[in-house]
Amino acid sequence: MLELNKKAEQAKEKKAAIGPDIDLTSFTSEQVSHGYLEDLTQLPDEDRSRMIQSGVDASESGRSGTYIQMDTSVVHAHAKQEGLQVIPIKQALREFEWAREYYWKLVAVDADKYTAQAQLNLHDGYVIRALPGSKVIYPVQACLYIDKENLSQHVHNLIIAEEGAVLHVITGCATGPNLKRGLHVGISEFFVKKNATLSFTMIHNWAEEMMVRPRSVGVVEEGGLFLNNYICMRPVKSLQMYPTTHLVGKGAVSRFYSLLVGSPGSELDVGGRIFLKAEDTRAEIIARAISNGGRIISRGDLIGEVPGVKAHLECRGLMLKGGLIHAIPELRGTVDGVEMSHEAAVGKIAQDEILYLMSRGLSELEATSTIVRGFLSVDIPGLPPQLKAEIDRAVEMSEKELM
Amino acid sequence: MLRIEDLQVKIGDHEVLKHIDLEIKQGETHILFGPNGSGKTTLLMTVMGYPQYTVTAGNIFFKGEDITNLPLNERAKMGIGMSYQRPPTIHGLKTRQMVEICAREKIDVADLAGKVNFTDFLERDINAGFSGGEIKRSELLQLMAQDPDLLLFDEPESGVDLENIALIGNSISRLLQRDFHVDPEMTQKQKKLARTKMGLIITHTGFILDYVTADRGQVLYDGVMSCKSNPQEIFNCIKKMGYEECVRCSN
Numbered sequence: 001m002l003e004l005n006k007k008a009e010q011a012k013e014k015k016a017a018i019g020p021d022i023d024l025t026s027f028t029s030e031q032v033s034h035g036y037l038e039d040l041t042q043l044p045d046e047d048r049s050r051m052i053q054s055g056v057d058a059s060e061s062g063r064s065g066t067y068i069q070m071d072t073s074v075v076h077a078h079a080k081q082e083g084l085q086v087i088p089i090k091q092a093l094r095e096f097e098w099a100r101e102y103y104w105k106l107v108a109v110d111a112d113k114y115t116a117q118a119q120l121n122l123h124d125g126y127v128i129r130a131l132p133g134s135k136v137i138y139p140v141q142a143c144l145y146i147d148k149e150n151l152s153q154h155v156h157n158l159i160i161a162e163e164g165a166v167l168h169v170i171t172g173c174a175t176g177p178n179l180k181r182g183l184h185v186g187i188s189e190f191f192v193k194k195n196a197t198l199s200f201t202m203i204h205n206w207a208e209e210m211m212v213r214p215r216s217v218g219v220v221e222e223g224g225l226f227l228n229n230y231i232c233m234r235p236v237k238s239l240q241m242y243p244t245t246h247l248v249g250k251g252a253v254s255r256f257y258s259l260l261v262g263s264p265g266s267e268l269d270v271g272g273r274i275f276l277k278a279e280d281t282r283a284e285i286i287a288r289a290i291s292n293g294g295r296i297i298s299r300g301d302l303i304g305e306v307p308g309v310k311a312h313l314e315c316r317g318l319m320l321k322g323g324l325i326h327a328i329p330e331l332r333g334t335v336d337g338v339e340m341s342h343e344a345a346v347g348k349i350a351q352d353e354i355l356y357l358m359s360r361g362l363s364e365l366e367a368t369s370t371i372v373r374g375f376l377s378v379d380i381p382g383l384p385p386q387l388k389a390e391i392d393r394a395v396e397m398s399e400k401e402l403m
Numbered sequence: 404m405l406r407i408e409d410l411q412v413k414i415g416d417h418e419v420l421k422h423i424d425l426e427i428k429q430g431e432t433h434i435l436f437g438p439n440g441s442g443k444t445t446l447l448m449t450v451m452g453y454p455q456y457t458v459t460a461g462n463i464f465f466k467g468e469d470i471t472n473l474p475l476n477e478r479a480k481m482g483i484g485m486s487y488q489r490p491p492t493i494h495g496l497k498t499r500q501m502v503e504i505c506a507r508e509k510i511d512v513a514d515l516a517g518k519v520n521f522t523d524f525l526e527r528d529i530n531a532g533f534s535g536g537e538i539k540r541s542e543l544l545q546l547m548a549q550d551p552d553l554l555l556f557d558e559p560e561s562g563v564d565l566e567n568i569a570l571i572g573n574s575i576s577r578l579l580q581r582d583f584h585v586d587p588e589m590t591q592k593q594k595k596l597a598r599t600k601m602g603l604i605i606t607h608t609g610f611i612l613d614y615v616t617a618d619r620g621q622v623l624y625d626g627v628m629s630c631k632s633n634p635q636e637i638f639n640c641i642k643k644m645g646y647e648e649c650v651r652c653s654n
């Protein structure tokens with residue numbers, strides 16, 4: 001811990017490699033206490049409905065566990081299933097040696113001022129772990145909620161699928177109905193062990209003046225599968241993230257999907273980077289971006305380091321009502337025999353598609369929204385139906401706002 | 404009834420249709436012949452209401468209403484539907500969803516698709532990578548779901564293999580209420596009275612004539628409409644003498 005603190009101290013002022021710099025002193029990061037709730041139905045209705053929009057259902061139907069944090073306090077954490085652990089990270093670090101083994105293992109504590117803050121002033125976060133061989137059928141839900149005006153929330157999450165385990169996580173980040181300004185710093189470290197499957201679906205519903213700086217890195221061992229889905233379709237002031245995954249074991253697979261909407265005043269800089277470091281590994285990054293007057297930078301980076309690996313990157317952008325979409329796809333092969341490709345396209349809705357639908361009886365508005373929905377509907381093989389339903393719901397809601 | 408009066412249509416600066424008159428009475432089906440580039444698709448797209456086809460003169464009436472300036476979704480609601488030669492692909496929109504859009508109410512999509520041998524395509528994005536013949540079946544399926552009163556077919560049988568051609572021909576015949584031959588009791592007059600659907604079918608091959616009994620054939624030549632007579636006769640004439648001769652003799 002001392003060593004980590006020392007490194008973090010040194011990186012306190014270090015600007016991030018990309019994205020607009022944030023003045024951390026303009027936020028407060030003091031503890032905001034909320035009482036622990038045994039019974040989630042006691043959550044205020046307003047907060048509950050905001051959480052539901054991010055896929056977190058306080059009734060816990062169709063969920064195998066729940067973690068809810070409001071501002072800096074853990075409000076609820078428990079697992080409903082054998083072989084599954086859902087523990088606040090501060091508690092886990094105190095009580096379990098194994099948790100300390102994973103902490104800051106993949107993300108560098110001195111990467112930038114945000115990672116440094118998460119070490120120096122940690123406001124909890126979750127550890128979700130599926131024990132070896134356990135199949136967690138229903139998704140685990142986690143919500144990081146900000147209610148206090150001008151708070152900078154610093155969380156650290158560990159998500160671990162042990163050997164042969166199957167784990168699905170949906171995590172929603174949301175803000176209270178009246179919140180305007182805030183900062184969210186979230187460190188996430190993903191460990192997908194041998195022959196394990198992890199799907200991680202993150203739905204963000206921020207406020208117009210929110211700044212967001214997630215920092216996440218994953219590692220996938222032999223035969224493992226890591227699905228990483230990111231959905232951000234509501235306004236946010238500035239979001240910058242570049243999640244990275246290392247495929248280190250034979251046959252490891254990782255797929256990233258992101259659905260982004262840039263509303264006026266929003267700036268989203270979202271990337272995905274996958275290193276293919278072992279035999280027979282495969283990677284795919286798929287992004288759909290809609291600019292509704294905001295700015296979106298969609299980055300993708302695939303690095304093939306072993307012969308025979310396969311990777312594909314696809315970014316499609318749709319200009320709906322002005323703004324900017326900047327697709328930056330990158331491929332790097334460091335040896336012979338890698339098979340990597342990318343396709344990027346940015347355009348507006350084709351008039352002939354609108355007319356085709358209108359000739360089947362739809363109004364122009366209905367036709368446009370049908371095309372937008374189609375644009376945002378990507379098939380994600382391996383995703384459980386509950387999570388597909390949550391993504392569909394988020395798309396439907398944002399589509400109503402877009403139209 | 405569809406009535407077109409002295410219609411002139413431009414695409415950009417290019418005048419494609421000149422003084423077109425056409426009348427399709429309730430229950431009638433007409434066949435439209437004409438060489439490549441003569442303006443057949445243009446005529447159908449104009450009736451459907453595509454805005455890039457500018458009407459510079461004349462009028463289109465449907466069910467007694469002047470629809471010349473009506474947007475295409477309003478025309479669809481009035482009961483006009485079209486099967487396209489080259490429809491666009493819409494990514495992420497499943498064929499099943501497209502058929503549901505056409506139907507506007509809950510229907511058994513799989514059952515309907517079975518009738519045109521298209522069940523296997525329902526979960527594919529509409530028109531994405533469809534072959535020529537598959538597009539025809541997809542378009543027909545959409546019209547079957549929509550069930551409009553005036554059906555505009557742009558070469559519904561070109562590129563369709565021999566196995567599917569009967570399927571398509573018979574389905575079109577049924578949509579146009581031309582399949583009353585199954586009821587031998589009906590007199591010619593009764594059949595005619597029972598029909599409400601109207602059709603306008605473009606064909607090059609004439610195969611469709613083997614399945615659909617049509618009331619009249621016409622030839623569109625260089626943007627001008629000529630030769631109104633029995634479709635089979637016109638087709639035979641075109642086969643024997645070519646379009647130019649055929650148009651000359653009838654004028």
Ligand SMILES: Nc1ncnc2c1ncn2[C@@H]1O[C@H](COP(=O)(O)OP(=O)(O)OP(=O)(O)O)[C@@H](O)[C@H]1O
Nearest residue numbers: 414415417419437438439440441442443444445446
């Ligand atoms: N978008 C366009 N811009 C310019 N000219 C066009 C356009 N669309 C059609 N045309 C022209 O209008 C004329 C009529 O075309 P149309 O498609 O109606 O012919 P067609 O009779 O259907 O031919 P085919 O038998 O080949 O399908 C052609 O000369 C064609 O090149």
Ligand SMILES: [Mg+2]
Nearest residue numbers: 443444488557
């Ligand atoms: Mg044509």
